[in-house]
Amino acid sequence: MSTKPVLKAYVNNPLWLLAELTYDCPLHCPYCSNPVQMTERKDECDTETWKKVLSEAREMGAVQLGFSGGEPLLRKDLEVLVAHASELGFYTNLITSGIGLTEKRIKGLKEAGLDHIQLSFQAANADENDLIGNKRHSFEQKLAVAKLVKQYDYPMVLNFCLTRQNIDKIDDVLALSCELGGDFVELATVQYYGWAYLNRDHLLPTKAQLETAEATVNAFRNTQGDDEPKFIFVTPDYYETRPKACMNGWATTFLTVTPDGSALPCHSAKILPLTFPNVKESSLEKIWHEDFSFNKFRGLDWLPSPCRDCDEKEKDFGGCRCQAFMLTGDMHKTDPVCDKSPDHHLIQAAIAQSQQPTENLFYRDPKTEIPVHLIQE
Amino acid sequence: MATPKLNPLYKFQFEKAQDAFVLLYPEGMITLNGSAGEIMQMVNGERDVDTIISDLIAKFPGAEGIDKDIHEFLDHAHEKKWIKYVD
Ligand code: SF4
Ligand code: SF4
Numbered sequence: 001m002s003t004k005p006v007l008k009a010y011v012n013n014p015l016w017l018l019a020e021l022t023y024d025c026p027l028h029c030p031y032c033s034n035p036v037q038m039t040e041r042k043d044e045c046d047t048e049t050w051k052k053v054l055s056e057a058r059e060m061g062a063v064q065l066g067f068s069g070g071e072p073l074l075r076k077d078l079e080v081l082v083a084h085a086s087e088l089g090f091y092t093n094l095i096t097s098g099i100g101l102t103e104k105r106i107k108g109l110k111e112a113g114l115d116h117i118q119l120s121f122q123a124a125n126a127d128e129n130d131l132i133g134n135k136r137h138s139f140e141q142k143l144a145v146a147k148l149v150k151q152y153d154y155p156m157v158l159n160f161c162l163t164r165q166n167i168d169k170i171d172d173v174l175a176l177s178c179e180l181g182g183d184f185v186e187l188a189t190v191q192y193y194g195w196a197y198l199n200r201d202h203l204l205p206t207k208a209q210l211e212t213a214e215a216t217v218n219a220f221r222n223t224q225g226d227d228e229p230k231f232i233f234v235t236p237d238y239y240e241t242r243p244k245a246c247m248n249g250w251a252t253t254f255l256t257v258t259p260d261g262s263a264l265p266c267h268s269a270k271i272l273p274l275t276f277p278n279v280k281e282s283s284l285e286k287i288w289h290e291d292f293s294f295n296k297f298r299g300l301d302w303l304p305s306p307c308r309d310c311d312e313k314e315k316d317f318g319g320c321r322c323q324a325f326m327l328t329g330d331m332h333k334t335d336p337v338c339d340k341s342p343d344h345h346l347i348q349a350a351i352a353q354s355q356q357p358t359e360n361l362f363y364r365d366p367k368t369e370i371p372v373h374l375i376q377e
Numbered sequence: 378m379a380t381p382k383l384n385p386l387y388k389f390q391f392e393k394a395q396d397a398f399v400l401l402y403p404e405g406m407i408t409l410n411g412s413a414g415e416i417m418q419m420v421n422g423e424r425d426v427d428t429i430i431s432d433l434i435a436k437f438p439g440a441e442g443i444d445k446d447i448h449e450f451l452d453h454a455h456e457k458k459w460i461k462y463v464d
Contacts, residue, residue, distance in 0.1 A: 013394060015406070061394025063406060091388055091401035115388060116403040155386045157403045183386055184403060 011289060011298070014255040017057040017090075018066045018267055019050065021078070022259050025071040026099040027133035028363040029122060031161050031196040031203055034070060035270055038365065039260040047077040049280055051084050053257055056284040058088040062255070065090040070259070073100040079112045086113025093118060095159075098145035099138055106148045117149045118157040118186075123165075124172035132165065134363050146180040158182035158229070162189045162213065163203040170213045174220050177229050187217060188234040193268040195364040197326060200350065201357035207239055238347055242312070243319025243335035250297035250321065255288065263287045265294055268322045272331050297321055304332055306340050380463040381429075381451060382422030387459055389417055400459055407459075416450050422463055426451065 023038040045053075054065070065085050072078055073096055085092050094109065095118045106117075119142060122132035126139035149156045158180065160166075160173050170187070177185040189210065192200045205213075217233050237244050247254045251265040261279045264270060274293045288294055296302070300313055307318040318324075319335020327336045327346045336343040383389055388401040391414075398414030400407040409417060415436075419429040429451075430444045437443065454460045 015394075061392070063392055063394070063399070063401065064404060066404070089390065091406075093404055115401070118403065153385065155403050 012252050013061040014057065014253060014288060015062055016064045016066070016254045017054070017062045018068055018254065018256040019053070019072075019081075020068050020070065020256065020258050020267065021050070021072045021075045021081075023070040024074050025069060025097065025364075026074075027071070027097050027122070027135050027138065028365060029133055029161070029195075030199045030361055030363055031163055031190040032364040033191065033194040033196055033268060034364065035194050035268075036198060039258065044075075044259045045257075045261045045280070047080060049261060050077075050081050053261075053279050053284065054081065054085050054088060054090070057255065058085075058090060060285060060288065063089070063091060064093065066093045066095050068095040071097050071099060073105065079105070079108045082109055082114045083112035086115075091115050096120070097133070097138070098142040099135070101145045101148070103148055106145075106152050110152050110154070114154070116155045116157065118159055119146060119149065120159040120161065121173075121176075122161065124160070124169060124176040128166060128169075143180070146182075150181055155183050156181065157184045157186065159186045159188060162187055162205065164205045164209065165203075167205045167209050167213050170216050174217070174231070177231070182229040185229045185231050186234065187213075187231060189236040191234075191236060192238070192326075193271075193322060195362070199361050201354045201359065202361040204236065204238060204351065204354040206355075207351075210235060210239060237320075237323075237337045238351055240337055241339040243316050243323070243337040245316045246320035246323075246335075249299075249317045251288065251294040252298070255284070263291075263294075265297075266322070269293075271322060272325055274331075302332070304334055306342075307334050310340065380422060380425040381420045381455070381460040382463055383417075383420060384458055384461050389420075412446060413450055416447055417454070417459075420454075420460055 022041065022044055023034050024041055067078065067081065072094060082092055092113065092115045094114055094116070098119045121129060121142055123129040129139040129142070130136050146156065158177050167189070173187065189205065190196050190203050196203060214233055214235070217231055221231060247266045254266060256264040256267040257279055258264065258270065262270060262276045263279055263284065264276055270276065274296065276293050277287045277291045279287070300317065303313060303318050307313050319337055321331045323337065324333045324335050325331035328343045333343060334341040336346045338344065386402055390399060390401065392399045395408050398409045398417060400409065415433060416429065419432055424432065430447050433447065434443055451460065455462070
């Protein structure tokens with residue numbers, strides 16, 4: 001229920017649905033953005049619930065659909081859901097670690113109408129890749145999957161999560177991406193949510209590392225031919241002075257549904273002290289337009305000072321609610337990444353702290369410690 | 378004569394919510410305006426540019442300077458890699 005009336009005509013419908021089918025994953029990356037408290041398999045939405053969600057989202061005008069997780073391939077009904085989505089006219093994206101993507105499944109998914117596969121790597125060599133994901137032979141499997149993705153004519157996006165441990169080998173990442181024939185390559189410096197926030201002190205690259213990597217990518221771009229991969233470099237906002245326009249504005253464009261059916265305006269919002277609605281209990285239409293949590297940070301009226309009087313508020317909407325909450329303890333505050341925020345010193349302190357981690361580095365579930373010396377230069 | 382076809386990286390469809398033709402690609406969407414949508418509908422890997430022009434003139438007999446618009450859009454689409462030329 002909303003506290004203030006929202007005129008439906010002025011609220012955009014979602015364009016993007018992220019369906020997090022399961023949090024379960026064969027890998028245990030320490031930078032995983034999944035919540036530290038993960039839903040168990042038995043509490044996951046069933047096939048019919050997911051089909052209902054897809055139909056309702058499409059009816060509202062959503063057109064991009066991401067099947068994600070965890071590892072969505074662990075859901076045996078993935079092909080059924082892809083077929084349903086495809087019939088509805090979605091552009092379907094599979095966001096996968098590649099583990100478990102056999103030729104049989106890649107063929108089945110093609111027949112079901114899957115449009116695109118995004119394959120993630122933990123590093124550009126077997127030793128580091130397998131160590132970071134905590135699974136032996138996973139690099140080999142990913143290479144085989146990349147070949148199959150091409151063979152079955154899917155557009156292929158490669159995703160490399162960059163951290164202090166692997167960012168210095170960006171050259172190898174660029175070379176591997178070209179060799180595999182990715183259409184787009186995301187070089188995504190990890191953002192600090194979920195497990196990545198827990199491990200932030202170990203993961204955050206130094207400013208110098210980041211600048212070198214970015215310069216390397218820029219130089220490489222200038223030498224590239226027409227048919228080579230398009231590289232997209234994502235910097236962590238900790239080194240910025242303006243926050244990102246998180247989710248293009250709260251509840252304007254993106255809708256995430258988590259494994260247990262919670263509907264969120266962004267995939268990490270579950271950590272906020274808000275009660276989020278569940279798709280098992282309500283229609284997406286009702287959730288999107290009427291739920292308190294979706295209206296809470298919609299638009300600009302709720303903005304705190306200094307955003308309220310800032311002429312950049314239409315650019316970033318005050319930044320990320322989760323980041324404000326994680327760093328200041330108050331989700332209503334200006335994102336501390338902004339140097340106009342009175343809390344900006346918290347970001348600077350986090351950067352300083354990351355030079356001397358006091359906690360250990362943990363794998364995502366099970367909570368095992370990683371022998372850091374093995375993955376640091 | 379050159380024959381354009383859709384780059385397989387893109388999917389072209391009509392979106393009711395946008396009331397427009399769109400090009401979809403991994404995690405993104407380009408919304409086309411009315412005339413761009415009409416031209417893209419003609420791009421099928423079989424019609425060459427001249428045929429596209431004559432078919433569109435037949436469809437919109439009153440439209441002036443339509444061939445210039447078509448060339449301009451196709452150039453733009455090619456530069457953006459939305460389309461490729463078959464030969
Ligand atoms: S980041 Fe790693 S552990 Fe998390 S879902 Fe992706 S592959 Fe699995
Ligand atoms: S003060 Fe607020 S609105 Fe202004 S730039 Fe910073 S975060 Fe954005």
